[in-house]
Amino acid sequence: MESRLLVSPSLPPGGAAEDGKAAALTAAASLSSTSSLSVSVAEDANLERPLIRRALSAPSSGGSRRRRAAIDSSSASRLPSFRQDVEHAAAETYLITRLALTLLRYLGVGYRWITKFIALGCYALLLMPGFLQVGYYYFFSSQVRRSVVYGEQPRNRLDLYLPVNTDGLKPVVAFVTGGAWIIGYKAWGALLGRRLAERGIIVACIDYRNFPQGTISDMVKDASQGISFVCNNIESYGGDLNRIYLMGQSAGAHIAACALLDQAIGEAGEGESISWSVSQIKAYFGISGGYNMLNLVDHFHRRGLYRSIFLSIMEGEQSLRRFSPEVMVQGSRVRHAVSLLPRVILFHGKSDYSIPPDASKTFADALQSVGAQAESVLYEGKTHTDLFLQDPLRGGRDELLEDIVAVIYADDAVALANDGTARRLVPECMLKLACKISPF
Template sequence: MPLLRTLLLLITTLMSGCSALAPINWLVPSSGYDALKGLSYGELPRQRLDVYLPAELKPDAPVVVFYYGGSWRNGERADYRFVGQALASRGMIAVIPDYRLYPEVRYPEFLRDSAKALAWTQAHRGEWHSPNGPLFVMGHSAGAYNAAMLALDDRWLAQQSLSPEVINGWIGLAGPYDFLPIINPDVQPVFYHPQTPVDSQPLVHASAKSPPALLLAGADDDLVDPQRNTEQLTRALQAQDVSVQRAVLADLGHIKILLALAAPFQHWAPVIEQVTCFVSAQAGEGFSPPSSSACSVSSR
């Protein structure tokens, strides 16, 4: 089967949901990084994570904890090797945790798992020669929500004797930051609809102490409205004088903005370049990514 036809078949499959992402890893380089897989950050089966280390690991490299999406119902860390490879190829240490999902748990237990994974990362990062490098949280879709809540709402890290001050910046791809009342029937039971707590929404936690943010979304996203979510949170953070970079990228939908991180599809949009530039700006002179690209990005 010709490569183009294979790619189109994969893309069609992937558009049906995040749980179908595993085949994308067939097209991603398996070299250039070292992987530490199945590390335990807790005692429960879903409290495991994988770490992707750059082959040329520099002291105090930035650490990025990436939370995947799936409506808090689906997802496996193994499906996101392409994210680990993308970040590690740019000199970053990528940490990809699993977390408990519905129906095993509901809000806010997956936030507690996310905070626990971040606390474990903070405690063990010295083992990867990065005890003092900058720390970031990042996510796509439901995972972007998890990252946002850790960065904006100090309740979750406080339970791990930490605060959002340990986060140098956070990155949201196609994140839902204001979704009340909940319309999606898959998400309703996750958040106890219609008794969903108002303070479950990242938007209400925007404050002057929020860490810098990079918010990216696709203009063609018909699942998570970029105007209501990415644009509205951008304005809320900017009103608090928080540094925010944002872009709504043309010709990208809810899944394609994630796939644009994968090596075969990075030409779709400069998503990995924008992430690298944001991390580099927050890290300062201590981080020089191996690939230097222009940090501007088309938006609308």
């Protein structure tokens, strides 16, 4: 029997299997440009250059000429910043395009993919009003810190979403995005980051190497390094070191769960530990994730993430057990490490066809059987993308977000009482039609 959180139901690219096949092309349409925060800060500084102030205080026509010269000088000083913006946009567009082409190269071309590609295009077009608004927030909001470096690899970057209210230390969510282990990207978490930041929660969206740039062990290592950065540095951004939560969605939920379990094993003396502790994580939220790769490999093959590709991502059939958290927690060698794990809450839609809802339920059952504090929360009629895309784009009070916020603010009645109603980003008729033609 499924378990439910004791909250009043009322919110929120990535995804495994088919979600991964489509997410790159969807997001490319809405998140195809970028600029760094340092560039924006530099531009703001140019608005009050001393030369301009001197020009404004000078008299007569000579002063007017100096004023014009100063303004021209200021405008000229902005040209490098604009050029950097264009360079950043080109780099991000190239990355997303390369991810999409890489995915298509591995999946091949056939009737199935032609129909899915057409469905994906229509799906993205219907949700475009929301994507454009979220993209504008991502690229131009002063509350977003993009591409913060957390490691030495090219993809070792994370985005920070900061609340407007800076009074006191804020709870923190370290989020690992989905993407079928092939096209995961930190900007996929922009909608979630925005929604949680509106509720006074700092969100760190962690990027990581994708296949074929890396395999599953590289992804888990990158995610772990990103979590370590958050645990050791988030206080400088206003985060509360005593209220850090780990979250993953779809493939990201699997990667985050592997990183958490690996860290627990390392701390229990069975493996290598790094510069963060499981005790620093108050709870783990898994959204629409898969945790037993032995059971999912054939399912993914039928859905289009072919067995040969999936086994290459997972470093061969012999490694499926090693990267299946559900299997690992039941092993006698690591059971003592399970006691170190934080509270685990697994969210899943009952109408999810990309990753079956049983994936979350059986993992929660496995954790409970070895004494861990775990529960599964299943949502009636929700698909793989409803929880992460359609519902938050719909606005109003989102059930998933309210459940997450209820856990984070369990001891803060004032924060819980804050109105969580969000503005609608896409008309309902377009959301319903998008759901019907979705390729996921």
